[in-house]
Amino acid sequence: MTNNKKQLPTEHCETCPAFTELEQMGIKLDKYDRVVALAGNPNTGKSTLFNALTGLKQHTGNWPGKTVTRAEGGYQFNGVRYKIVDLPGTYSLLSASQDEEVARDFILFGRPDCTIVVTDATALERNLNLVLQVMEITDKVVVAVNLMDEARRKGLEVDIRSLSRDLGIPAISVTARTGEGIHTLLGTVADIIKGGVETNPMRVQGTAEFQHAVNELAPMIEKMAPGVPNARWLAIRLLDGDAKVQQALMSGELAQRVARQQKADVQFSRKMSVEGRQ
């Protein structure tokens, strides 16, 4: 689990610089430059992708709900060190079970520099529900369409370009198990963070009254809790009567939340480096 350069089985030949671009850093997380979150429906291969990137041996199992807590690891790509956070798999971010809350809180307050939403190519429609919800929260999103091999076996063909165009964010086809497409994915993540790739996430418009209400609430939230990421999304949650968000606001917790989450991240990293694995 030390720094080891891994040759990912791609079609590139050995002279290609891509071979040495990825360095798995396991749990060495003392210093990192960027934070990347891994979200997605249950059992889409998030942990498999996580292991492929970090060289860690996070437990994976073929059933939904295997990961209920966050796991963290590191990788280095083109000289930049990334911390990657494997979130519990969720179907949506709207309900209140604990695993969904872990995922939601991290995307919202943990302020990842980029979020990868891993999707199952064989059940794209259901997976896109979550993608759209994540896109409501943050602009910095990339969709990794995983399990392309399984889809092909089932006679499904996924048009990545059409998907990317419709969503307004990059979509990359990957096979986490073999490592196929991972370099392209990481390159895209780097580009999004650098601002080299502009995302224009499609967002649900709603009625004119709805837009008006959101536009009125959002600036107030920003004023109340300075530095809060995506006030627009919080405004929608408030309009929706989300008890958790209301509570966070009333207790003044919302403002402290960002700072606390970041502090928790540091502690968590330390804990992970002691325990090593799940």
Added chain:
Amino acid sequence: MTEQISNPKDLLAKAESLRGSLSSGFRDEIVKSLYSEAESIAKRAVKTATDKRYDFDQKVDRLVTSPIFGLPIMLILLALVIWITVIGANVPSQMIATALFWFEELAANLFTAWGIPWWVTGFIWHGVYRGLAWVVAVMLPPMAIFFPAFTIMEDLGYLPRVAFNLDWMFKKAGAHGKQALTMAMGFGCNAAGVIATRVIDSPRERLIAILTNNFVPCNGRFPTLIMLGTVFVAAAFPPVFASFAAAGSVVGVVVIGVGFTFLMSWILTKTVLKGEASAFTLELPPYRRPNIGRILYTSLIDRTIFVLWRAMQTAAPAGAVIWILGNIPVGDINLAQAIADWLNPFGLLLGLDGVIILAYIIAIPANEIVVPTMLMVYLGTGMMTDLPGLTELKHLLVVEHGWTMLTAINLMLFSLLHNPCATTIMTIYKETKSWKWATVSVVITLGTAFLVTFLTAAIARILGWA
């Protein structure tokens, strides 16, 4: 144009009033537009190249989740895994025991020859080392076979099917169907099973899943059950059927454990945790080809070494305690014997004996090693000089310590039902943030263990079987 709002109360009020301006179904509309958007994007992006409706996964699923064959197939698979473990673990266990105890003898003789005081030799080699040796010999081979087999099932995608098969029973018991999944996790490790209950939304149903998780034997307790089944239950059958009888008895214990999970869930639902079962959707993932390298890593490094290391950490001090107790004279006998004698009436009442109860108390931090501890107490108090392998084990227990089939069966039941290990209790506390529920989990399980073993012992005696 924005009004000056400075406290959260006003903000909430503002949100409240703005909500009033929206049509009543706006929430549903947002969700609906989210879903219809997802649908249309997916429709544009996904093309069905061929019409492969009848695919292999579905055929298999129709069989393994069928109302008629689902449960029997499950039991047969479990029995198969255990049977392979039983027949595979016997010889390596014997070899490891022989090698390790040969080394104990050798090392102890060397110490004596070097003039090291007897109590140092005794403490290190007949105490600490012997404890470790027993744990390794009894637990390592079954684990090295059982865990990979278990992990293959997990990787293949069979666990959600198990949950699917059991879902209706949990619902009948007033519990959440996903409890079937967390129960399946419990077979791996009860502490992990307790953490896994986070997938259950309702606090009531989650609590039920937490409190009853310990009724399925974890990886740490399986070796004990397999050993008892192999040494005692199997011996009552002709050699041809012995391994099947051993596997059958372990499966029987597992079924009893699952039965108690339902029973206790139902009792909790009817008493302190009243409520209706909530509905949920369970996704059956496609079957996937297990990744052999990862299976070996997960099962051998993460599970086998982890469980073994944990057991050894407890076994070493337990061995030391037993050696000390065994060497403090009390009248004609030693202290361990005296305590065991004192506990004996209570043990007999449960169809066990004083030594087993003493071993159980010593091994409380990791009670999955109760059998190795018990063996150490027998050996330590009996002043045995020859060192038995697994086949001589039965002779030791039956001839010298009066074990019967009832003792073996009740010990299996006891190790199935007794309280969670210290790690699991701590996990329950962390997950519920309440000492009350952590205590309840101990009371429920231990109470059940005492009651059940007491009843089986009483019935067996009344019927003249023991």
